[in-house]
Amino acid sequence: MSPDQFKADPDSDVLIIDTKKEENRFSRFELIRWWDQKLLQNANILVIGAGALGNEIIKNLALTGIGNILLVDFDQIEPSNLSRSILFRESDRGRYKADVAAERAREIFPDINIRSLSVNVVTDFGIGAFFWADVILGGLDNREARLAINQNSLRCGKTWIDGAIEGLSGIARVFGPDGPCYECTMSEVDWKVLNARKSCTLLTREEMMSGKTPTTPTIASLIAAVQCQEAIKLLHGLEVITGRGFFFEGLSFYQDIITYKRKAECFSHERYTPVVELDAEARKLTLGEALKIIRKDLGEFAIMELRHEVLTGFSCSECGVDVEYHSSLGRVSDADAVCPDCGKQRFPIMSHQFDGSEPWPDMTLAKFGIPDFDVFIGSDGERQIYYLLNGDRQRILGPLVSKVQP
Ligand SMILES: [Zn+2]
Numbered sequence: 001m002s003p004d005q006f007k008a009d010p011d012s013d014v015l016i017i018d019t020k021k022e023e024n025r026f027s028r029f030e031l032i033r034w035w036d037q038k039l040l041q042n043a044n045i046l047v048i049g050a051g052a053l054g055n056e057i058i059k060n061l062a063l064t065g066i067g068n069i070l071l072v073d074f075d076q077i078e079p080s081n082l083s084r085s086i087l088f089r090e091s092d093r094g095r096y097k098a099d100v101a102a103e104r105a106r107e108i109f110p111d112i113n114i115r116s117l118s119v120n121v122v123t124d125f126g127i128g129a130f131f132w133a134d135v136i137l138g139g140l141d142n143r144e145a146r147l148a149i150n151q152n153s154l155r156c157g158k159t160w161i162d163g164a165i166e167g168l169s170g171i172a173r174v175f176g177p178d179g180p181c182y183e184c185t186m187s188e189v190d191w192k193v194l195n196a197r198k199s200c201t202l203l204t205r206e207e208m209m210s211g212k213t214p215t216t217p218t219i220a221s222l223i224a225a226v227q228c229q230e231a232i233k234l235l236h237g238l239e240v241i242t243g244r245g246f247f248f249e250g251l252s253f254y255q256d257i258i259t260y261k262r263k264a265e266c267f268s269h270e271r272y273t274p275v276v277e278l279d280a281e282a283r284k285l286t287l288g289e290a291l292k293i294i295r296k297d298l299g300e301f302a303i304m305e306l307r308h309e310v311l312t313g314f315s316c317s318e319c320g321v322d323v324e325y326h327s328s329l330g331r332v333s334d335a336d337a338v339c340p341d342c343g344k345q346r347f348p349i350m351s352h353q354f355d356g357s358e359p360w361p362d363m364t365l366a367k368f369g370i371p372d373f374d375v376f377i378g379s380d381g382e383r384q385i386y387y388l389l390n391g392d393r394q395r396i397l398g399p400l401v402s403k404v405q406p
């Protein structure tokens with residue numbers, strides 16, 4: 001439809017209203033020819049970020065009757081959030097954003113199946129939920145989290161829709177599993193910023209995650225609306241702006257559709273296949289047991305790989321001493337890295353490959369910093385098998401596990 005054809009009353013895109021038909025909550029949507037409320041009721045959406053964009057995303061999804069949402073955000077509500085977050089109230093200060101947003105979504109749409117998780121999506125969130133989701137929506141304010149979501153979405157063959165806002169401007173971008181991805185769009189400056197923040201000790205994650213960007217509720221509303229409309233279209237199999245971005249500059253009213261190119265040297269385009277669903281939990285399965293499973297499938301020389309590095313110890317260059325230390329990187333602070341003997345900052349020792357020679361065969365995967373419902377990889381150098389810790393499914397998805405309504 002061209003702009004001069006647009007009028008705010010029924011035209012070729014909508015059905016004629018049957019005035020005798022009784023109206024329900026979603027009656028007006030169903031006047032749109034291609035709209036399928038049942039399809040939305042059965043949809044699984046993973047929303048990451050419950051800040052300014054996330055509030056608008058959750059509000060829109062609840063209003064449109066999306067049935068199943070997993071919402072992930074590890075922040076708590078601060079006074080500055082109250083001016084940009086429709087779902088938060090003064091009395092919510094100090095509570096987890098994800099929990100409050102989920103509660104308010106249930107008030108908007110009581111039939112919604114929404115679950116909140118207050119974890120760090122980069123370090124403490126398994127990839128299993130990306131397999132579960134039909135589409136992923138991001139409302140984030142930092143490159144590191146975007147990069148992690150991008151990689152996980154591509155690994156699972158899923159589309160993710162990113163939103164970014166600053167001042168009165170913003171962009172909504174759709175990244176499909178086969179086209180250009182978020183990493184393909186990253187400039188040298190983006191990498192410099194990311195690496196500069198990572199370079200010191202690799203442990204200043206908390207600081208990295210708390211970028212303070214000037215944003216307004218108006219631009220959050222506009223960009224989140226585009227993200228949600230694209231998600232709804234995608235769920236219906238309609239064409240969306242995959243590999244492109246809708247850019248809007250509010251001060252000058254400049255807008256554009258940006259087309260991205262896939263970079264040949266981009267590292268993010270790895271697909272996790274084949275996936276073997278194991279009836280095992282990260283909190284119970286040991287490194288030794290995991291290696292046994294891998295070697296049964298791939299032979300005695302196969303090794304275990306992880307999808308990201310984990311901390312296995314600290315090294316003090318001053319004292320010349322290495323000590324063992326196991327934790328998720330998301331739960332390690334600079335204070336933990338201080339050497340108890342000399343008081344200097346120690347360097348983290350990281351690993352993402354295990355061949356059974358390590359002295360921890362009885363340590364659980366969780367102790368290594370592997371989150372619930374995650375994947376570990378078996379590799380014999382040529383073939384890879386991706387093992388999903390499916391025993392954690394219920395713990396992460398809760399009521400979302402049995403999602404399909406009759
Ligand atoms: Zn890429």
Ligand SMILES: [Zn+2]
Pocket residue numbers: 316317318319320339340341342343344
């Ligand atoms: Zn020392």
